[in-house]
Amino acid sequence: MRKSIILISTFYVMGLLFSLWLYNQKPIIMEDVGQLLPTKIKEVHGATSEAELQKWVKKSITNGEKISVAGMQHSQGGHTYYPNGVVIDMKNYNKILDYNPNEKTITVQSGATWDDVQKKINPDKLAIRVMQSQSIFTIGGSISVNAHGRDIRYGSLIDTVESFRLLNPEGDIINVSRTENSELFPLVIGGYGLFGIILDVTLYLTNDELYQIRSKNIDYLDYPDYFQTEVMQNEDIRLHIARLSVAPDTLLREMYVTDYELVENQETLTNYSKLKKDTLAAPQKFMLGLSRYSDWGKNLLWELQNKLYVGQDGNYITRNNAMRGDSKFMEYDNPTKTEILQEYFVPVDELIPYLDDLRTVLETEELNLLNITVRYVNKDEEAVLSYAKEDMFALVLLINQGRSKKDIQNTEKVIQKMIDVTLKHDGSYYLPYYSYPTQSQMDEAYPRKKEFFEQKKQYDPNEVFMNLFYKEYSQ
Amino acid sequence: MNFRKFLIAQSILIAAGSVVFPFYLLLIKNVGDSYSQFGWAYGLFTLTAAFSYPIIGRLGDRFGDKKMLLIYTLGMAAVMLLIPLLYEVWQVYVIQIVMGILGAVQKNTEKAFLARNKDTDNAATRMGNYHLYISLWSGIAIILTGYLIDFLTIASLFYFISFVYIIASFVIVKREKI
Numbered sequence: 001m002r003k004s005i006i007l008i009s010t011f012y013v014m015g016l017l018f019s020l021w022l023y024n025q026k027p028i029i030m031e032d033v034g035q036l037l038p039t040k041i042k043e044v045h046g047a048t049s050e051a052e053l054q055k056w057v058k059k060s061i062t063n064g065e066k067i068s069v070a071g072m073q074h075s076q077g078g079h080t081y082y083p084n085g086v087v088i089d090m091k092n093y094n095k096i097l098d099y100n101p102n103e104k105t106i107t108v109q110s111g112a113t114w115d116d117v118q119k120k121i122n123p124d125k126l127a128i129r130v131m132q133s134q135s136i137f138t139i140g141g142s143i144s145v146n147a148h149g150r151d152i153r154y155g156s157l158i159d160t161v162e163s164f165r166l167l168n169p170e171g172d173i174i175n176v177s178r179t180e181n182s183e184l185f186p187l188v189i190g191g192y193g194l195f196g197i198i199l200d201v202t203l204y205l206t207n208d209e210l211y212q213i214r215s216k217n218i219d220y221l222d223y224p225d226y227f228q229t230e231v232m233q234n235e236d237i238r239l240h241i242a243r244l245s246v247a248p249d250t251l252l253r254e255m256y257v258t259d260y261e262l263v264e265n266q267e268t269l270t271n272y273s274k275l276k277k278d279t280l281a282a283p284q285k286f287m288l289g290l291s292r293y294s295d296w297g298k299n300l301l302w303e304l305q306n307k308l309y310v311g312q313d314g315n316y317i318t319r320n321n322a323m324r325g326d327s328k329f330m331e332y333d334n335p336t337k338t339e340i341l342q343e344y345f346v347p348v349d350e351l352i353p354y355l356d357d358l359r360t361v362l363e364t365e366e367l368n369l370l371n372i373t374v375r376y377v378n379k380d381e382e383a384v385l386s387y388a389k390e391d392m393f394a395l396v397l398l399i400n401q402g403r404s405k406k407d408i409q410n411t412e413k414v415i416q417k418m419i420d421v422t423l424k425h426d427g428s429y430y431l432p433y434y435s436y437p438t439q440s441q442m443d444e445a446y447p448r449k450k451e452f453f454e455q456k457k458q459y460d461p462n463e464v465f466m467n468l469f470y471k472e473y474s475q
Numbered sequence: 476m477n478f479r480k481f482l483i484a485q486s487i488l489i490a491a492g493s494v495v496f497p498f499y500l501l502l503i504k505n506v507g508d509s510y511s512q513f514g515w516a517y518g519l520f521t522l523t524a525a526f527s528y529p530i531i532g533r534l535g536d537r538f539g540d541k542k543m544l545l546i547y548t549l550g551m552a553a554v555m556l557l558i559p560l561l562y563e564v565w566q567v568y569v570i571q572i573v574m575g576i577l578g579a580v581q582k583n584t585e586k587a588f589l590a591r592n593k594d595t596d597n598a599a600t601r602m603g604n605y606h607l608y609i610s611l612w613s614g615i616a617i618i619l620t621g622y623l624i625d626f627l628t629i630a631s632l633f634y635f636i637s638f639v640y641i642i643a644s645f646v647i648v649k650r651e652k653i
Contacts, residue, residue: 004648012641013553017558026560185533336509377478 023286028263030087034076034434035338036403042084044070045095050173053197057464058171060086066466069193071111071141075432076340078468079192081143083464088197092138096120097200104205105162110140110198117203118320122275127208127319129160131304133241133373135324140198146190146383148394149262149373150239150323152231153354154296155380156388158189160204167197169460187455190383192431192466194456195222198267206321210269211260215313217306218255222246224351224393226257227376236262243309245356245394247302250297252359254302256310259275260322273318284329291370292400298370339370340399342415344431345377345392350425357421365414371398384452387428387445394430412436419445435472442473449473477539477605480646481588482608487643488548488581489609495636497556497627503567512564516571523575523605524582531576531583540591541647543584548644555637558632 007110027040042065047053060067066085071379074252078376084230091112100106101124114135127434130472131137132147141165146158154160164175166188175185180453188195188332218226223242231237239260244252287304332339346354373396377388387394401411415436419429429437442449453474465468503516531560535543554573561567589602 001648005645007642008549008644008648015553015556016637019560019634022560029562117505335504335513 012468014406032078032080033072034077034340036076036340036408036434037078039078039083039468040088041068041079041081041407044087044089044411046089047197048092048168051201052091053088053167053199054171054173056086056088056448057167057169057197061169061171061462061464064462067197068246068467069144069197069463069465070139071144072113072136074137074164075192075469077143077432077434077472079432080467082466082468082471085429090138090197091198093240097424101126104207105202106205107200107202108139110464111138113138114142114323116325118275119167122203122208122273122320125208125269125273126205129154129204129206130157130418131323133323133325133375134327136327139201139203143189143198144191144193145430146386148377148388150241150375152240152376153238154379154387155378156190156383158186158382159380161185161189162202162204164188164201165199166195167199169196169462169464171310173199184459186383187452187459190385190431191384191452192469193467194470195459196465200421201466206319208269209238210263210272211319211322212263213253213312213315213317213322214257214259214400215263215310216257216278217310218242218257220255220355221352222252223255223257224348228348231257231259231376234261238262238319240376243305244372244374245302246291246369246372247299249299250302251362252355252372254306254335256306258309258312260317263316267317267319272321275319276324278326278328284326285331288329288370292368293391302351313471323444332400335404336404340401340411341433341434342397342399342418343397344397344427345387345389345429346395346420346425346427347390347392348376350427351393354421354425354427357424358418361414361417361421365417366410367414368400370395370400372396384448384455387430387444388428389428392427416441431469435469439473439475476544476588476647478592479539480649481544482605483639484544484643484646485585485605486556486608486612486648487639488551490555490612491551491636491639491643493613494620495555495633498624498632500628502558503571506561506564506567511610516564517568518580520571520575521569523572524579524630527576527579528583531579531645533589535580535584535587539583540588543580545585545644545647546579547581548647549641552637552640552644555633558633 028040028043030041031038031158031414045056059068066082068085070080070087070089071091090111093109094116095109096111096112097115099120104126106117106121114128114131114137117139118135121127130149130151132149141325142157143161163175165173166176166390167173168183172179176188178185184195189199190413203261213370231240237259240258242255242257245254263428270391287301291301307411375394377392379390380388401407417439419437419441423441423444483618554577555568557570561570589605594601627635
């Protein structure tokens with residue numbers, strides 16, 4: 001009996017050690033939310049302290065390893081990883097370092113999310129100037145893509161950044177602002193993590209305000225006029241978002257607009273200032289599900305969405321709440337399919353002919369388009385890779401597609417056509433998405449692309465900071 | 476093997492199985508990328524079990540329940556060491572086939588052991604008590620795992636359960652004093 005126990009134990013310990021050894025050799029496959037670029041990486045490091053981050057960067061320089069920086073990984077073109085590289089996960093590097101309600105500034109570690117910031121500043125009736133329409137993203141990630149959102153009075157996110165500290169490719173920590181190391185400021189913001197690790201950021205804040213929602217249906221032919229005369233001219237409208245129909249019956253014709261107009265009496269703000277929680281949103285999720293599978297579902301969703309959103313007309317909402325939209329209902333888990341985003345920018349006066357051309361493409365091509373939202377971006381050419389070459393409308397397209405090679409090729413064909421149309425109308429497209437656009441499309445959309453990649457090579461000659469976006473487009 | 480020892484061994488190994496099961500499902504769902512692959516993985520498990528039952532039955536009569544149960548626990552301990560290493564679909568298929576055979580060994584042996592008892596009048600009562608203990612321990616173990624998993628990675632859970640199977644094998648090997 002004792003003999004058997006000893007025998008079993010010996011074999012077991014050997015097996016266990018062997019298994020653990022193999023487990024350590026096991027490749028780590030990384031994906032972003034786009035789910036189209038599973039890539040074998042070396043390891044993931046969770047960022048904890050400045051000293052540790054610095055140690056890792058220096059180690060990578062000595063070992064010739066590649067580093068990518070990751071937040072929520074909602075960029076969809078492998079911007080947050082590189083084959084056999086080290087991924088630095090910034091999500092837990094999320095402390096609020098300094099907060100000045102009087103000067104309306106806040107300094108946060110880059111792994112903090114908009115939600116973290118909102119929770120901190122909301123009690124003091126302060127709000128964020130520019131962020132995406134959801135609060136789930138990290139500040140570092142948002143800055144690296146130079147995001148924009150519903151706000152129509154400020155520029156892109158870069159406009160609201162006072163300064164940041166950067167852990168550069170040499171492993172040194174430097175201050176970057178419009179006055180200090182100023183040449184890096186427009187490179188790192190909208191720089192997709194290629195110039196180093198953004199450690200912490202100081203952002204300008206604004207007042208939280210109470211808005212009344214103005215929502216109505218509008219024909220796309222009337223929209224640019226409406227926007228220029230009734231929205232932009234009315235100083236009290238601070239946020240704006242519109243939706244374009246993707247329903248086959250009304251494709252790119254019907255729209256509805258939502259404006260957020262400053263209320264005269266701001267004293268009731270506190271009645272509305274409790275931060276909304278992301279709701280389960282089961283009906284929305286179900287409707288979106290239907291629209292994924294049929295034109296019938298798309299028509300139905302459009303009708304209902306219309307009623308739902310236009311039905312909010314007259315409601316009151318604070319700036320902080322208006323900026324943090326629901327994201328849960330968009331979560332999608334399917335073994336063979338995924339949902340990707342595209343964003344196209346067109347000058348305000350080009351919108352109507354642009355939509356007509358885009359409609360022709362969509363009517364002739366196969367593309368499971370689920371949703372289009374329209375936002376406005378003020379001209380802001382501060383960032384080297386700036387998309388807002390003039391005052392522009394930004395169209396965000398949600399597309400459902402398969403994950404197979406063939407599906408990717410099909411989507412690529414349609415997206416390249418859509419980008420051609422966008423460029424024809426002096427437009428541009430957004431870079432945080434899958435590498436569907438061609439090199440020459442990027443050249444045309446981003447005239448300073450060459451300069452950007454040259455600067456990258458100058459600041460990071462050993463290419464310590466790498467990602468798939470750089471690999472794809474830096475040639 | 477007496478009933479008491481059988482009951483202890485079964486309680487341990489069935490609890491171990493129930494603890495791992497949901498996490499195993501999660502893991503094979505992540506490895507595969509379509510529901511048809513998921514279907515195949517489970518189909519293979521059941522089919523191998525089906526075809527191996529007659530052979531296992533004969534082996535059970537020849538070698539005795541104790542040896543069969545020992546094969547099961549050691550086999551499962553080994554499988555648990557392999558699960559954290561899986562990352563391709565074919566590997567999941569192989570593991571499913573092995574687990575199909577082992578599962579059949581366990582089920583067949585359990586029933587054979589219970590059927591060998593000659594006391595037929597109280598069979599249902601005995602079975603009721605037997606199931607009480609088996610289910611009780613599984614339930615407790617599953618609830619505890621819910622708390623434990625926050626502190627463990629899923630891989631380390633498989634390693635831990637592998638060790639639990641080894642403990643069960645010690646119980647089976649041990650002389651019948653308990």
